Amino acid sequence: MQSIKRLPWILQRTDQNIIFSLKALVSTTTSPKNVQLKEWNDIPGPSSLPVIGQILHFIPGDRFVPGDLYKPTEMTMNDVLYNKYGPIVRIGGFFGLPKMVYIYNADMVEYILRSEDQLPNRPVFQSIEYYRKHYKKNKHRSTTGTGLVTDQGELWKATRSTVNPIMMNPKTIKLYSNTFDEVTEDFITRLRSIRRTDNMFDNFRFEINLWALESVSAVILGTRLNCFNTDIPDDSPIKRLVKSVHDVFYMSEELDLKPGLWRFISTPMFKKAMNIYEEQSNLIRYFMKNSIENLKTQPPKANEEKGVLEKLLEIDENVAINIGRDSLFAGIDTTANVLISALHFLATNQEKQNKLREELKSSEDNNLYLKACIKESLRLLPAVAANIRKASRDYNIMGYKLPKDMIMVVNHQTLCHLEENYPKAKEFIPERWIVGKSDPLHYGNAHKFAYSPFGFGTRSCVGRRIAQVEMEVFLSKIIQNFHIEWNGSPPILKTSVVNYFPGNLNFVLRDIAEK
Numbered sequence: 001m002q003s004i005k006r007l008p009w010i011l012q013r014t015d016q017n018i019i020f021s022l023k024a025l026v027s028t029t030t031s032p033k034n035v036q037l038k039e040w041n042d043i044p045g046p047s048s049l050p051v052i053g054q055i056l057h058f059i060p061g062d063r064f065v066p067g068d069l070y071k072p073t074e075m076t077m078n079d080v081l082y083n084k085y086g087p088i089v090r091i092g093g094f095f096g097l098p099k100m101v102y103i104y105n106a107d108m109v110e111y112i113l114r115s116e117d118q119l120p121n122r123p124v125f126q127s128i129e130y131y132r133k134h135y136k137k138n139k140h141r142s143t144t145g146t147g148l149v150t151d152q153g154e155l156w157k158a159t160r161s162t163v164n165p166i167m168m169n170p171k172t173i174k175l176y177s178n179t180f181d182e183v184t185e186d187f188i189t190r191l192r193s194i195r196r197t198d199n200m201f202d203n204f205r206f207e208i209n210l211w212a213l214e215s216v217s218a219v220i221l222g223t224r225l226n227c228f229n230t231d232i233p234d235d236s237p238i239k240r241l242v243k244s245v246h247d248v249f250y251m252s253e254e255l256d257l258k259p260g261l262w263r264f265i266s267t268p269m270f271k272k273a274m275n276i277y278e279e280q281s282n283l284i285r286y287f288m289k290n291s292i293e294n295l296k297t298q299p300p301k302a303n304e305e306k307g308v309l310e311k312l313l314e315i316d317e318n319v320a321i322n323i324g325r326d327s328l329f330a331g332i333d334t335t336a337n338v339l340i341s342a343l344h345f346l347a348t349n350q351e352k353q354n355k356l357r358e359e360l361k362s363s364e365d366n367n368l369y370l371k372a373c374i375k376e377s378l379r380l381l382p383a384v385a386a387n388i389r390k391a392s393r394d395y396n397i398m399g400y401k402l403p404k405d406m407i408m409v410v411n412h413q414t415l416c417h418l419e420e421n422y423p424k425a426k427e428f429i430p431e432r433w434i435v436g437k438s439d440p441l442h443y444g445n446a447h448k449f450a451y452s453p454f455g456f457g458t459r460s461c462v463g464r465r466i467a468q469v470e471m472e473v474f475l476s477k478i479i480q481n482f483h484i485e486w487n488g489s490p491p492i493l494k495t496s497v498v499n500y501f502p503g504n505l506n507f508v509l510r511d512i513a514e515k
């Protein structure tokens with residue numbers, strides 16, 4: 001039954017209207033008017049067979065089956081696509097995977113992102129959107145706003161304009177600097193208490209995720225969750241939530257970014273995903289409810305600037321809950337994974353690590369090198385490899401006609417790895433963010449749309465300022481307390497909804513005093 005009910009929703013989604021600025025429509029053309037535009041099918045891309053489409057590229061390969069997009073290891077899937085097919089690649093249109101174009105040309109990226117900046121439609125989390133809006137067993141199903149991650153159009157705009165002045169306000173976010181300091185100091189105490197005799201950890205990733213949850217919830221829930229207590233059982237809401245963030249990203253990748261029939265029938269993967277989304281939704285509601293109740297029982301603070309949750313609650317409790325849900329989903333693995341990659345780059349570039357430590361020891365308080373290390377980590381390994389938009393009109397891109405509703409994946413990770421944008425592109429060189437214009441390494445020599453780790457424009461990351469302060473505090477305290485090394489073979493990058501290094505994280509953390 002579910003299959004019959006779900007299909008009209010998908011058709012309905014493709015109808016969703018986006019108001020598009022006529023100015024953008026007429027202002028840019030990308031090929032002369034008299035040239036006959038080619039169709040989507042003509043775009044280069046992995047070979048396709050009748051009925052099964054490109055599926056053979058997505059399954060393990062051997063000499064009869066290409067399999068080149070099945071968990072590529074040496075290169076990310078984006079690098080494989082760019083190297084094989086060039087700056088525009090056709091993917092999808094089979095087995096429920098919608099027709100998409102992947103774009104690796106910075107001028108085109110700029111053109112698309114600027115054109116789609118009125119009411120940008122980012123159709124990434126379709127299975128989560130389905131859960132939030134349509135899944136019958138969802139106890140808190142809403143027919144009105146479901147959050148920034150899953151709403152589109154005017155509904156999205158209404159929430160975003162409510163939230164922007166609060167979450168994007170540097171003064172409000174600065175209020176949390178001391179809290180982030182305390183969180184990170186407590187984290188360091190925990191690291192010391194659980195560190196093995198070889199100065200390594202059983203599950204470093206989980207520890208950083210706990211730190212990320214503790215930090216972001218200090219803002220979003222207005223309270224400390226005390227994630228670092230050593231006696232928290234494995235089935236506690238805190239540990240279940242951290243696990244669920246990873247599980248939700250994993251399920252979303254399986255359903256939303258890969259071929260699959262869940263859009264038509266209830267596959268086992270679909271059922272599993274709905275249970276996982278439900279678990280996360282319940283957990284976040286549990287934390288939100290506790291925080292809201294606590295706030296209501298506290299006496300009003302005289303002359304004190306109100307925090308994010310208080311401000312949101314004054315406007316609308318539903319918006320506060322939706323933002324809480326999105327932030328605890330989008331603000332944990334992202335921040336944690338960027339910091340893991342920053343630590344890895346610093347561990348494998350000891351002279352840069354020492355330089356950073358020297359800066360932190362000095363009396364300079366602008367921390368230019370610290371900020372440069374974070375930018376460089378985001379360049380080499382952004383948490384999210386690409387930004388995604390659904391076309392609000394027909395496009396003419398590099399001689400191809402991309403019809404309205406086409407999903408356009410505009411990549412920045414691959415653009416950041418090109419020498420034409422960043423000389424010595426594969427090397428970790430934080431200095432490129434500091435040196436003057438005359439230096440060939442100067443970041444400003446790159447196309448300005450090569451680097452956009454937090455997205456673009458009105459739909460860019462709403463947690464960016466929070467993440468920025470969190471990451472600076474984390475990295476500065478860790479580097480001042482520990483000498484970081486990496487023990488073992490280099491990690492392999494997994495490109496998913498969020499990039500990460502799967503498997504064990506072999507960091508060695510020695511106390512600075514020991515060195």
Ligand code: HEM
Pocket residue numbers: 122148149160216326327328330331332334335338382383384387388452453454455456457458459460461462463464466467
């Ligand atoms: C280093 C950490 C982070 C990175 C790299 C990152 C990156 C991104 C990117 C690329 C987008 C999509 C932007 C677009 O489509 O143009 C996004 C959206 C979003 N992020 Fe982040 N993010 C980070 C941390 C956070 C944090 C800490 C929070 C919450 C406190 C957060 C909440 C969100 C939300 C709610 C959206 C959806 C915004 C909308 O659609 O209006 N993110 N993020």
